[in-house]
Amino acid sequence: MSRKRRRKAVFEALEVVDAGAKGKAIAKAPDGRVVFIDNAVPGDIVDVQTYKKRKAFYNAKVIRIVKHSDKRVPPENQDLDYWGIAPWQNMAYEHQLYYKQKEVENNLKRLGKIEIPELLPIIASKKTHHYRNKMEYTFSDNRWLTEEEIASGKSFSQKEKNALGFHIPGMWDKVINIEKCYLQQEPGDAIRNEIRNFANANDLSFFNLKKQEGLLRNLLIRHSSTGEIMVLLQFYDDNQEKRELLLDFITDRFPEITSLLYVINQKGNDTIYDLEIICYKGRDYIVEEMEGLRFKIDAKSFYQTNSEQAYELYKVARDFADIKKEDVVYDLYTGIGTIAQFVAGQAKKVVGIESVPEAIEAAKENAEINGIENTDFFAGDMRKIFTDDFIAQHGKPDVVITDPPRVGMHKDVVGQLLKIQPKRIVYVSCNSATQARDLGMLDEAYKVTKVQPVDMFPQTYHIENVVCLEKRS
Numbered sequence: 001m002s003r004k005r006r007r008k009a010v011f012e013a014l015e016v017v018d019a020g021a022k023g024k025a026i027a028k029a030p031d032g033r034v035v036f037i038d039n040a041v042p043g044d045i046v047d048v049q050t051y052k053k054r055k056a057f058y059n060a061k062v063i064r065i066v067k068h069s070d071k072r073v074p075p076e077n078q079d080l081d082y083w084g085i086a087p088w089q090n091m092a093y094e095h096q097l098y099y100k101q102k103e104v105e106n107n108l109k110r111l112g113k114i115e116i117p118e119l120l121p122i123i124a125s126k127k128t129h130h131y132r133n134k135m136e137y138t139f140s141d142n143r144w145l146t147e148e149e150i151a152s153g154k155s156f157s158q159k160e161k162n163a164l165g166f167h168i169p170g171m172w173d174k175v176i177n178i179e180k181c182y183l184q185q186e187p188g189d190a191i192r193n194e195i196r197n198f199a200n201a202n203d204l205s206f207f208n209l210k211k212q213e214g215l216l217r218n219l220l221i222r223h224s225s226t227g228e229i230m231v232l233l234q235f236y237d238d239n240q241e242k243r244e245l246l247l248d249f250i251t252d253r254f255p256e257i258t259s260l261l262y263v264i265n266q267k268g269n270d271t272i273y274d275l276e277i278i279c280y281k282g283r284d285y286i287v288e289e290m291e292g293l294r295f296k297i298d299a300k301s302f303y304q305t306n307s308e309q310a311y312e313l314y315k316v317a318r319d320f321a322d323i324k325k326e327d328v329v330y331d332l333y334t335g336i337g338t339i340a341q342f343v344a345g346q347a348k349k350v351v352g353i354e355s356v357p358e359a360i361e362a363a364k365e366n367a368e369i370n371g372i373e374n375t376d377f378f379a380g381d382m383r384k385i386f387t388d389d390f391i392a393q394h395g396k397p398d399v400v401i402t403d404p405p406r407v408g409m410h411k412d413v414v415g416q417l418l419k420i421q422p423k424r425i426v427y428v429s430c431n432s433a434t435q436a437r438d439l440g441m442l443d444e445a446y447k448v449t450k451v452q453p454v455d456m457f458p459q460t461y462h463i464e465n466v467v468c469l470e471k472r473s
Contacts, residue, residue: 023461043069112436337363408434
C-alpha cells in the first residue's frame with residue numbers, strides 16, 4: 001500500500017525571536033511547536049515552508065521576508081549565504097557576537113548544570129572576511145543547479161555542469177560552484193578559478209561523487225601569516241600526463257606558491273591522513289609564526305584556521321594557566337605542539353600528548369627549530385597513554401591545558417584528571433556543548449573561575465571557548 005506524502009506546511013508572518021544551535025533562527029509555529037529556520041535573523045518576520053516535522057519542532061526555510069530585522073545586513077557572498085555555508089553573513093557582526101556568547105553561556109549552564117562566573121566579553125575577530133588560512137574545495141561533474149536554472153529548462157553542457165566549490169551542508173553529493181569566496185584572502189580565488197578554467201579548457205575530467213570516477217577530486221589552499229602558500233590537489237585517476245599538465249600550469253601561473261603538492265586518492269572518502277603526499281614543486285611545508293616561534297605546517301597538520309585569532313586564543317589560554325617556573329604542564333591533544341611551545345617559557349617542563357604520530361614528529365621538529373628544550377611529546381590514544389604509569393614516569397602535572405576535538409574528552413581522560421587533580425585545568429574548546437558535558441563531570445573537584453569566548457569564525461555560528469578550572473579546596 002502506498003503512503004501519501006505529507007504536504008509541507010507553510011506558516012506566515014512568524015516572528016524570529018532568537019538564534020540557536022548550529023545557526024538556526026527560532027520562531028514559534030501556530031500549534032506551539034518550535035520552528036528552526038534556515039537563513040533568517042532574529043527580528044525578521046517571515047513566511048516559511050517546513051521540510052521536516054517532529055513531535056516538538058519543525059525545520060523550515062524562508063520563502064518570503066515580510067519585514068527585515070534591524071540586525072540584518074546584505075551578505076557579501078550570496079551563494080555562501082543561500083546555501084548555508086556562511087549562514088550568519090546576513091547578520092551584522094556585533095549581533096553575531098551576541099548570539100555566540102549567549103550560546104556558550106546557555107550550554108555551560110543548561111548542559112553542564114554548573115555554577116559559572118560572568119563570561120568575559122567575547123574577543124571579536126579583527127577580520128570579519130578573508131580570515132581563513134585554509135580552504136578545501138571539491139570538484140564535481142554534476143554541480144547543484146539553482147531553482148531558477150532548473151525552471152529555465154536550459155540544457156547545460158558538461159563544462160557548464162562542472163563545479164569547483166563547496167558541498168552543500170548535509171548533502172555529501174551536492175557541490176555548488178564558487179566564483180568568489182569572502183572567507184580566504186587572495187590569491188585563493190585566483191588559484192581556484194584558474195584551475196577550474198584550465199581543467200575545462202583541457203578536458204580534464206571532474207570527479208563524479210556517486211560513481212567514484214574522474215581525474216580531479218579535491219583542492220586545498222593554505223596561507224600562512226608569513227605570506228607562504230600551499231596548494232594540494234587530490235587526483236582520483238592516476239594519469240601522469242594529465243596530472244603534470246595541470247601541475248605545470250599552476251607552477252607557471254602562480255610562481256608565488258611555496259608548496260605545490262598532490263596525492264592520488266582512490267578511497268571512498270576524501271581523507272588524506274593515511275595517504276602519501278607528493279611534493280611536486282617547492283617544499284612540502286609552509287611556515288607559521290607566532291611571538292617569534294616558527295611552526296612548520298605540512299598538508300596533514302592541524303593549525304587554527306584563523307591565524308590572527310589563534311594568537312588571541314593562545315594568549316588567553318596562557319594567561320588562564322598562570323604557570324609558575326616550577327610547574328610541570330601537560331598539554332593534552334597538543335597537535336603540532338603550538339600551545340605547548342607557546343607556554344614553555346613559563347614552565348619547568350611541558351609534556352604534550354597527541355594521537356597523530358606525524359603531528360608529534362612535527363611538534364618535536366618545531367621545538368628543535370625554536371630552540372625549546374623543556375618540552376617532551378608523545379603519540380598515542382589519549383585514554384590509553386594518559387595513565388598512572390605515564391604520569392609516574394613524566395611527573396604529575398601542576399597545570400593541564402586541554403584542547404580536544406569537537407567530541408570533547410573521553411570519560412576515561414576526565415576520570416584521570418579527577419584522579420590526579422592538578423591545581424588548575426585550562427579547557428580550550430571548539431564545541432561548548434561537549435565542553436559543558438565534560439565540565440559537569442569535573443565539577444565534583446573543580447570550580448569554573450573564568451570563561452572567555454573567542455570568535456575564530458566570523459559569518460558562521462562556530463565559537464571557541466576557554467575555561468579556567470581551579471581545584472576546589
